[in-house]
Amino acid sequence: MNPYALPAVIGVTLATVGIGAYGLRLARTTSDFLVASRMISPTWNAAAIGGEYLSAASFLGVAGLVLKYGVDVLWYPVGFAAGYLALLLFVAAPLRRSGAFTLPDFCELRLGSRPLRKLATVFVLFIGWFYLVPQLQGAGLTLQTVTGGPYALGAILVGGVVTANVALGGMRAITFVQAFQYWLKLTALAVPAFFLIAAWHHDGRPALAPDVTTFARPTTVEFAHPTVFGLAGETTIGVRGELDGSRVDGVVVVPAGEHTAGAHSTLSFPRGARVPTVRGVASSSGLAWLLPGGDGGHRLFATYSLILATFLGTMGLPHVLVRFYTNRDGAAARRTTLVVLALVGLFYLLPALYGVLGRVYVPRLLMTGDSDAVVLLLPSAALGSGATGQLLGALVAAGAFAAFLSTSSGLLTSVAGVLSTDVLGHGSVRDFRRSAIVAGLVPLALALRVSDLDVSQVVGLAFAVAASSFCPLLLLGIWWRGLTAAGAAAGIVAGGGAAVSAVLFTVLDGPTGRGWVGAVLAQPAAWTVPLAFTVMVVVSLATRKRVPASVGSTMLRLHAPDALRL
Amino acid sequence: MLAEVARAKTAGHTRLELEEQSQIGEALVRGLVRTQLALALRLAAVVVVGLGGLPLLFAVAPAVARARPFGIALPWLLLGLVAYPFLIVAGWAYVHLAERTERDFTALVERPDK
Numbered sequence: 001m002n003p004y005a006l007p008a009v010i011g012v013t014l015a016t017v018g019i020g021a022y023g024l025r026l027a028r029t030t031s032d033f034l035v036a037s038r039m040i041s042p043t044w045n046a047a048a049i050g051g052e053y054l055s056a057a058s059f060l061g062v063a064g065l066v067l068k069y070g071v072d073v074l075w076y077p078v079g080f081a082a083g084y085l086a087l088l089l090f091v092a093a094p095l096r097r098s099g100a101f102t103l104p105d106f107c108e109l110r111l112g113s114r115p116l117r118k119l120a121t122v123f124v125l126f127i128g129w130f131y132l133v134p135q136l137q138g139a140g141l142t143l144q145t146v147t148g149g150p151y152a153l154g155a156i157l158v159g160g161v162v163t164a165n166v167a168l169g170g171m172r173a174i175t176f177v178q179a180f181q182y183w184l185k186l187t188a189l190a191v192p193a194f195f196l197i198a199a200w201h202h203d204g205r206p207a208l209a210p211d212v213t214t215f216a217r218p219t220t221v222e223f224a225h226p227t228v229f230g231l232a233g234e235t236t237i238g239v240r241g242e243l244d245g246s247r248v249d250g251v252v253v254v255p256a257g258e259h260t261a262g263a264h265s266t267l268s269f270p271r272g273a274r275v276p277t278v279r280g281v282a283s284s285s286g287l288a289w290l291l292p293g294g295d296g297g298h299r300l301f302a303t304y305s306l307i308l309a310t311f312l313g314t315m316g317l318p319h320v321l322v323r324f325y326t327n328r329d330g331a332a333a334r335r336t337t338l339v340v341l342a343l344v345g346l347f348y349l350l351p352a353l354y355g356v357l358g359r360v361y362v363p364r365l366l367m368t369g370d371s372d373a374v375v376l377l378l379p380s381a382a383l384g385s386g387a388t389g390q391l392l393g394a395l396v397a398a399g400a401f402a403a404f405l406s407t408s409s410g411l412l413t414s415v416a417g418v419l420s421t422d423v424l425g426h427g428s429v430r431d432f433r434r435s436a437i438v439a440g441l442v443p444l445a446l447a448l449r450v451s452d453l454d455v456s457q458v459v460g461l462a463f464a465v466a467a468s469s470f471c472p473l474l475l476l477g478i479w480w481r482g483l484t485a486a487g488a489a490a491g492i493v494a495g496g497g498a499a500v501s502a503v504l505f506t507v508l509d510g511p512t513g514r515g516w517v518g519a520v521l522a523q524p525a526a527w528t529v530p531l532a533f534t535v536m537v538v539v540s541l542a543t544r545k546r547v548p549a550s551v552g553s554t555m556l557r558l559h560a561p562d563a564l565r566l
Numbered sequence: 567m568l569a570e571v572a573r574a575k576t577a578g579h580t581r582l583e584l585e586e587q588s589q590i591g592e593a594l595v596r597g598l599v600r601t602q603l604a605l606a607l608r609l610a611a612v613v614v615v616g617l618g619g620l621p622l623l624f625a626v627a628p629a630v631a632r633a634r635p636f637g638i639a640l641p642w643l644l645l646g647l648v649a650y651p652f653l654i655v656a657g658w659a660y661v662h663l664a665e666r667t668e669r670d671f672t673a674l675v676e677r678p679d680k
Binding site: 081 | 581584587591592595596598599602603606609610613617618621622624625628631632639641642645646647649650651653654656657658660661664665668669671672675676
């Protein structure tokens with residue numbers, strides 16, 4: 001147990017609420033409340049966007065996936081960053097000039113259609129909630145890992161704090177909070193990273209990608225559920241609990257082959273013992289971990305599908321778009337996005353390092369499957385249980401909490417914004433507060449029910465839905481005069497609907513088979529994105545008589561340089 | 567593109583043409599949109615080929631994936647480190663060029679009439 005972790009987590013939470021309260025005194029009118037009156041400088045805004053974007057998936061999930069699967073999953077962080085480039089190239093400046101605050105606003109401004117606005121609202125709510133669940137889940141996991149408290153407590157704590165903060169403080173408060181949290185997250189991974197690399201050198205640089213993964217230190221693994229594991233050779237194990245159906249309490253020599261450990265039993269492996277394989281916990285080892293996956297075209301398909309989802313999905317995430325309205329003008333939006341790209345890229349240098357060193361110092365996570373905890377456990381595993389290891393562990397836990405708080409705040413603000421203007425009211429401050437509470441309770445209820453989803457993969461699926469619905473709408477809406485409301489709606493329903501079905505199937509049905517069927521459903525973007533674009537273009541061409549008459553003036557507004565002040 | 571439209575322009579207030587969306591104003595905006603889109607697509611193509619080509623390259627030529635410059639396996643070096651500065655440089659180039667297009671367009675519109 002780490003004595004510093006709980007105070008650190010509480011400190012971050014109090015700081016978040018405190019800065020929020022400071023912002024609250026500044027928020028007076030509705031306009032202040034929602035868009036911070038566009039008074040925020042690009043640097044603050046960029047740090048806030050970065051802070052909001054780097055979620056549990058980035059802070060915990062990427063390192064966990066690298067620990068398990070190796071080089072192939074580095075496409076997640078690369079894609080998360082490249083998404084900002086796509087946003088910069090195609091969307092940032094015109095979207096800011098459009099004056100749209102949310103995606104439904106953009107639909108109405110560009111195509112003047114109320115039904116399309118309603119459809120977009122449904123997708124904003126789905127993506128927002130789907131993205132909020134893994135954040136709350138990460139919070140539960142973190143509190144469980146560092147304090148031993150129950151899973152539900154962390155989820156409820158983060159859900160409650162964020163809902164209250166958003167309901168009371170609005171966007172201005174959140175800009176300050178988010179900017180603070182970007183720097184906290186960067187520090188929380190960067191500082192321990194220096195110590196971890198030093199420790200690795202000090203330990204004589206153990207191989208990072210050995211053919212056989214072994215325990216670098218004597219390691220005790222506790223299994224919460226009955227677990228089947230395989231030993232490659234005869235191993236001396238200290239057992240407390242049930243092994244192969246009989247009660248054992250002491251050191252035994254276990255022969256090679258498959259064995260079953262009972263629920264709540266602990267196994268202690270000596271230094272240098274080979275890490276057993278565990279049934280039901282997928283991971284790669286040796287060359288498959290070190291080198292890009294080659295076996296079969298479906299692996300290549302899955303990689304490209306993931307790249308497409310992250311590259312095109314970022315622009316369709318509701319909490320990302322809301323931020324653009326706080327820029328002064330189109331040129332400022334562009335510059336802000338470039339700074340965000342740099343900040344996000346800087347951050348993503350770190351999680352992979354944790355995943356790689358995790359294989360050396362915490363290979364037991366490959367047995368329990370809790371690989372999302374690697375970032376939290378690595379400092380004390382590599383640096384020992386002295387004060388240094390524990391303080392750095394507390395810093396990482398604080399950073400993880402900053403990640404959940406900031407991303408869920410941003411998501412909740414945008415979901416509540418859409419709810420208050422389109423579903424529950426007419427956009428007054430009171431409506432916004434009421435909506436924030438509703439918007440916060442739904443994902444909390446979901447997060448308490450599902451605790452065993454892989455954080456990064458769930459987030460990846462949310463990207464796939466965004467890429468197959470809002471990305472074509474934005475790209476065609478901004479750059480093509482021929483788009484009609486009917487075309488946009490048909491494209492969103494076809495592409496977004498297909499992606500949602502694939503996502504629900506994957507999530508509800510668990511990991512569906514291997515090979516092509518699994519790849520096509522688990523990484524749907526490679527077929528749903530082209531489907532959405534095709535349907536949108538074909539239906540628009542078929543209804544070309546209904547191109548809005550205002551398209552000329554809209555195009556002028558979206559693309560005319562700010563300096564002209566037209 | 568813009569120069570072509572500018573040559574076709576008759577005497578008059580360009581700004582007014584834009585505001586009133588006359589045919590000339592419309593042609594000017596179409597030209598601007600096309601220029602900016604072409605710029606964005608060109609830079610996207612650079613990134614799609616430069617980064618997006620990697621999985622295919624590693625699949626087609628596994629020997630490349632086994633190279634170890636500076637003692638780090640090449641795929642790790644490219645995806646873990648080099649990809650980010652590459653994206654930032656592409657973004658910087660876009661902002662620089664897009665702002666130049668806008669300056670040219672503004673100069674064209676605000677040019678005193680002869």
